[in-house]
Amino acid sequence: MFGLHTYRARLVIYVGLLLAFLLGVLSFSYYSSRGVIRGEAERNVARVAQQIEGQMAREARDLLERVKMVRDNSSLVEYIHVVLWLGTDGGAVRELYQRQFGWLPVHRVVLLAPDGRPLLGGEHADLAARLSALNRGDPPDGHFYFRGARGLELVAYATVRYRSQVLGIAAITRAIDRAWLLAAREAGGGQLFLVEDGRIALGTGDASFTGLGFAPAGNAITLRDEGYLVRPIAFAASPAALPTLWFGLSDAELLRQLTEQRNVILGLAIAGSLGILLVGFMLLRNFSAPLTRLVGVMQAVSEGRFPEVGETSARDEFGYLLNRFSAMVASLREKQEEIRRVHTQLAEQATTDALTGFYNRRYLYELYPKLWSEALRSDQHLVVLLIDLDLFKQINDRHGHMAGDEVLRHFARALRDSCRVSDFVFRMGGEEFLVLNHGDLDGAQVQAEKIRAAVERVAVTHEKGSIRVTASIGVARAERVDGLNSLSAVLRRADTALYAAKQAGRNRVAVAEAPACA
Numbered sequence: 001m002f003g004l005h006t007y008r009a010r011l012v013i014y015v016g017l018l019l020a021f022l023l024g025v026l027s028f029s030y031y032s033s034r035g036v037i038r039g040e041a042e043r044n045v046a047r048v049a050q051q052i053e054g055q056m057a058r059e060a061r062d063l064l065e066r067v068k069m070v071r072d073n074s075s076l077v078e079y080i081h082v083v084l085w086l087g088t089d090g091g092a093v094r095e096l097y098q099r100q101f102g103w104l105p106v107h108r109v110v111l112l113a114p115d116g117r118p119l120l121g122g123e124h125a126d127l128a129a130r131l132s133a134l135n136r137g138d139p140p141d142g143h144f145y146f147r148g149a150r151g152l153e154l155v156a157y158a159t160v161r162y163r164s165q166v167l168g169i170a171a172i173t174r175a176i177d178r179a180w181l182l183a184a185r186e187a188g189g190g191q192l193f194l195v196e197d198g199r200i201a202l203g204t205g206d207a208s209f210t211g212l213g214f215a216p217a218g219n220a221i222t223l224r225d226e227g228y229l230v231r232p233i234a235f236a237a238s239p240a241a242l243p244t245l246w247f248g249l250s251d252a253e254l255l256r257q258l259t260e261q262r263n264v265i266l267g268l269a270i271a272g273s274l275g276i277l278l279v280g281f282m283l284l285r286n287f288s289a290p291l292t293r294l295v296g297v298m299q300a301v302s303e304g305r306f307p308e309v310g311e312t313s314a315r316d317e318f319g320y321l322l323n324r325f326s327a328m329v330a331s332l333r334e335k336q337e338e339i340r341r342v343h344t345q346l347a348e349q350a351t352t353d354a355l356t357g358f359y360n361r362r363y364l365y366e367l368y369p370k371l372w373s374e375a376l377r378s379d380q381h382l383v384v385l386l387i388d389l390d391l392f393k394q395i396n397d398r399h400g401h402m403a404g405d406e407v408l409r410h411f412a413r414a415l416r417d418s419c420r421v422s423d424f425v426f427r428m429g430g431e432e433f434l435v436l437n438h439g440d441l442d443g444a445q446v447q448a449e450k451i452r453a454a455v456e457r458v459a460v461t462h463e464k465g466s467i468r469v470t471a472s473i474g475v476a477r478a479e480r481v482d483g484l485n486s487l488s489a490v491l492r493r494a495d496t497a498l499y500a501a502k503q504a505g506r507n508r509v510a511v512a513e514a515p516a517c518a
């Protein structure tokens with residue numbers, strides 16, 4: 001019923017295009033996001049490496065603050081001064097340190113006298129040896145990374161003075177161990193590898209990585225069949241001989257991010273599609289259903305029908321339109337019914353006589369040809385009874401025209417009662433009537449006699465007494481030989497018979513003779 005040009009079809013097309021566009025955009029964004037994710041991952045790796053470097057610098061500063069705190073402790077300094085002055089061993093210093101700084105979260109503590117004698121941490125010969133070199137001069141406080149007997153360590157040191165006199169050097173360390181690596185990894189989520197002599201010495205990953213060869217190419221490396229994007233993290237103020245630290249993000253991690261991205265895109269695609277379909281459905285429901293209803297009614301109206309549209313409770317524009325339209329169609333329906341009624345009335349008036357209710361002469365001329373051709377087809381005859389009231393002029397003259405009319409009405413009733421339902425009765429004009437039916441002359445003559453007798457019995461009560469009336473009737477039969485002039489011929493014969501009845505003294509029936517060649 002509806003083609004591509006309809007609103008509904010267009011809506012379906014638009015929704016389809018919108019869906020295709022959405023899915024296209026999302027697919028494009030998914031595929032382009034792979035490259036974006038890779039680039040983003042590289043930037044991410046570099047950023048995390050930088051973050052860890054920053055974190056290490058902060059840690060170095062913290063450790064330096066702590067060693068300075070130890071160094072600036074006046075009672076400890078005075079103890080050291082006394083111990084050196086007396087030339088005793090560092091037992092008292094060790095005890096005081098333990099009492100005051102035993103809580104510090106550091107791994108090793110070393111305190112060397114100016115002559116290299118250890119006052120604290122004498123057991124850490126490796127660290128003491130490294131510090132001796134610094135101890136000979138008067139270096140500014142600082143830190144360095146150190147690869148000693150305990151592995152890699154961050155060392156912070158400070159020169160201890162008493163009234164401008166150098167009392168030695170104090171150092172504390174923090175181990176760069178697995179716990180440190182795990183804590184440092186918190187920032188980036190990837191893996192940290194501590195590499196020494198081209199092999200992984202320590203890492204945040206699986207223990208099986210320890211000892212694996214580590215030779216990245218183009219910031220990427222494959223470990224145990226898994227690719228990693230890697231970035232070195234520089235140890236500030238450290239000689240090249242130290243282990244190196246690397247941050248790495250695995251392909252699996254990248255894939256996880258990609259999968260997450262894909263799931264987000266898939267979710268968006270499903271939600272977007274459902275949203276579009278829902279909007280399309282709502283549009284169809286809200287617009288198309290009432291539109292289709294309106295179109296259906298319009299079509300019915302254009303075909304001349306005025307169906308019951310019914311009111312809708314919808315308060316929107318379509319509801320308003322539909323209700324107005326419904327009212328319009330209802331009023332058109334009423335108008336149509338009125339027109340039909342008036343038309344029927346007019347048609348009746350055009351074919352009937354107002355006074356008697358019988359058909360008029362005009363209708364006889366309209367009806368007769370049909371009846372005549374039917375009669376010819378079914379091999380039947382048509383007979384006419386031409387009835388004329390006798391001396392009606394006298395009734396009018398004597399009792400007035402109104403009384404004449406009343407007589408006519410009474411006569412009409414008597415005539416109708418004397419006819420069958422299948423008979424056609426016409427008022428030919430004035431006081432002349434005609435009965436037309438199928439049958440033969442004998443039957444018509446009997447009927448004519450019956451009518452005559454019925455008319456004779458009519459008595460119209462009037463102020464001047466009862467008015468009586470009689471009728472003369474001419475009976476004739478339509479003959480095949482009359483051909484196309486059947487009506488005028490049969491009327492002529494009936495009229496002749498009527499004239500004969502009048503001539504014979506009125507109130508009688510006369511039957512016309514058949515034409516010679518019938």
Ligand SMILES: Nc1nc2c(ncn2[C@@H]2O[C@H](COP(=O)(O)OP(=O)(O)OP(=O)(O)O)[C@@H](O)[C@H]2O)c(=O)[nH]1
Pocket residue numbers: 355388389390391392393394396400401402403404405408429430431502506
């Ligand atoms: N009251 C009344 N009179 C009518 C009507 N139509 C015709 N007439 C009158 O009927 C009378 C008919 O008179 P005529 O034709 O002379 O015939 P008649 O007096 O019946 O005499 P015959 O036909 O010879 O018996 C006329 O005076 C008409 O005016 C009508 O509708 N109402």
